[in-house]
Amino acid sequence: MVKPRRDLALVVVAALAACLFAALLPSSLAGLRAPLCLPLVLLLPGYAVVSAIFRPGELRTAELITLSIAVSIAATLIVALALDALGVKLTAAPWMGVLTVLTLAAAARGTARGHSRSLILRPIPVGRAQVGAIAAGLALLAGAATLGFTPLGAPNGTRGTSALWLLPAPGGLQAVCVGVINEQLHTTTYNVTVRGGGGPVRRLGPIVLEPGKSWSRELAVASSAAPVMHAFLRRAAEPSVVYRSVVLRDWNIAATGC
């Protein structure tokens, strides 16, 4: 494989690679895909365009970087508006395809104008203490991210809850869907009672649910009309207390799934 030695050659390679990886890598590999593909959104088109329109060496490095990001973002937006106006759906393929073509064309023009920066960087002398500071900083950032993005326990006094729901079953069936969502902070046992529709009272349970888990059931209704249906939720710890209640009086709404 030929290793690019000039900036615009690297831009071309990176743009093609980004387009390819966006097409081939699944979304589940975001950690790999993002660093490979995002430069085509946030940097490469702008870098190529700026290189194409300015004289070589006209911009300071900071100016070049700033304009590259801003122009890349502007190009992304303008391409999106153009695609939308043409009726093209904004999926990855056309969007990134157009940005890649734009990048390649601009890079070609920049090369033709004599723009070229060497990719060979001079080594930067870094002391041991400086390396230590950078390493410690990175470790602190990693610690901050780990702590910050980890869910922690609830503050004292936080109350959990439980939800009971009741809906007509989907597909016009003479049935109802009843469900429970356990949002308590601990595993909880429930009993559900459903009555109405001329049929017997139905008792469902014990239903044992871990925090965040849910349960649902489809129940046939004996009556052919749309009867009034009631459902009650009781916790096993307090069986005599109705904890939640729902009622279906008017069957003008339907579940999309039980």
Added chain:
Amino acid sequence: MTLTVAKPAPAPSQPSAEQPSPLGWLPWTFLAVAAGVMVVSWADALSRTGHRASLLFWLAMVLLIFPAALRLCSARVRSSERLATVVLVGLGLYAVKVLRDPFAFTYGDEFPHLYNLQTILSSGRLFGSNSILPITPRYPGLETLAALIARAGGMSPFAAGLTAVAAGRLMMMLGLYLLYARLGGSERAAGLGALLYAATPNFLFWSVQFAYESLALPLATIALFITIRWAQERDPALRRPWEFCFGLVAVAVVVTHHVSSYVLLAYLLAVCVIHWRLHGRAGAPWRLAAGIGVATVVWLVLAGGGTVGYLSPVLTSALKQVVQTLARETPARGLFASQGGTVVTPPAEIVIALSGIMLLGLGVLVGVRLVWQQRWRNPLMVLLVFCAFIYLGTLPLRFVPAAWETVSRAGDFLFIGVGLTVALGLVWMLERGKRHSLRVRLLIAAAATVVFASGVIAGWPANERLAQPRVIAVPGGSLDPPAVVAAEWSGRALGPAQRVFAQDADARFFLTNGLQTSLTGNFAPDVDDMLDATKLTPAMRTLLRGYRTTLVVSDRREISGDNLFGFYFDSGPPALSKAATDSKFDVAGSNRLYDSGDLVIYGVRGLW
């Protein structure tokens, strides 16, 4: 052309003999910033679990600002180190906001923008509808960028949104530095100015929320920098690349945020007028002003038709209340108070805030004197100094309830002038105090930290700066607040596109987590009244029919109507509204579909 600066920007200063590495102090600044981020993460963790951690928060702020300010005060620092320091601080402060909301967006304005992003991702089309902030889909810049980031990087909408705003913050710091360096002719002033801009009250939190201004303002700042560079070229052929770049960036601003595009246009027109007054008509950036003017008008006509109707009530209400407050017909707003008017700011913070404002005022005066003495006749420089004065002049308007928000948001634009003016004053003081260099630098770094803290205190209530319990860990997983669970249930069990009446915070969850058409206070003015009432009247049935409402979310928790605290778990016994506010819907014709205690969802089509 006379738009150029009076003094040319000096070449990057050379490192001193005592600093052999071109990195200078950068590794140590990085370590301090990282330590600040770690400390704020710790403070957030304590706050999420119900502990107080405001001292840790302030320690983090000091770590983030003071070492960088001290370094930027130094004369012998390379340009690249100054720029890197400014960028590090900017991103470190952005991390403070990210760590405050690490699991989901929780600012009221972020939900409508997230919904727009979700719509672009699901439909592949721009310009969808939005029931909470209908104007936002007409300015799709931020969401479009985030959508491509999500598509390209395989990221969630939340992660893509964070990345898009991070790009905005990066551009803001780069743009400010380059603008100040060109205008002020001093890399030292550029670094200090960009750092001081962080003292804008909105900088820490509001300006990095997932909302359109977070991208548009950085782009507008870069457009100003481009204007200066354009002006420095005398050959029309050399100006063309800058005009091209300006055109691209200006279009990006116009399609991203209405107010930012109008402010950019106003800045350019003002520069043209000042230039005309000082140096004559020729050489002013008329073409650039005309370019963004045309783009703004075209967008307003083609896409942003509702903008005038959206902005005019806000501005007229603010103006009306200013007049009423001056005439003492309306009570003044309490400073350092929360939205409800309750004073929540500790006395020590009030002292710091007032000290910071005084220091800032002093800095502006010194900077203005300097500009005046040196007779800088750069029109943009004159404009920015004028903006610094206006900023100070707008501070009393924070007493006016309706004007407070407008003034606060205008501050983001006006502070561009404050940053440069104060930085020029600081550089002058540093140069005069050469004999006591370290002492002066320490004092100025401390003053900069106080000014920054003052901005933080003015910008966000004390009890809202640290993380709240948005997601909590339970055995085997984690839990979301009840309103999120209810909203997600509605989307899953009933499908999207239900039309929902709900309190402010709940409505936002039903919009983004349930993908429903949510109607709440501001845009359906009677919704709040209906939800708060204890009796169901015929007029309410008419309202339900008029809006074709299929679901009503009755949430008795008072925080469900709070756009600051309504997105988190309740701790302790919740403040509840009367039971009748809920039970009034429990009548013939309605379905009580979902009951989670304080929050009940009714199917109300039968009430039409």
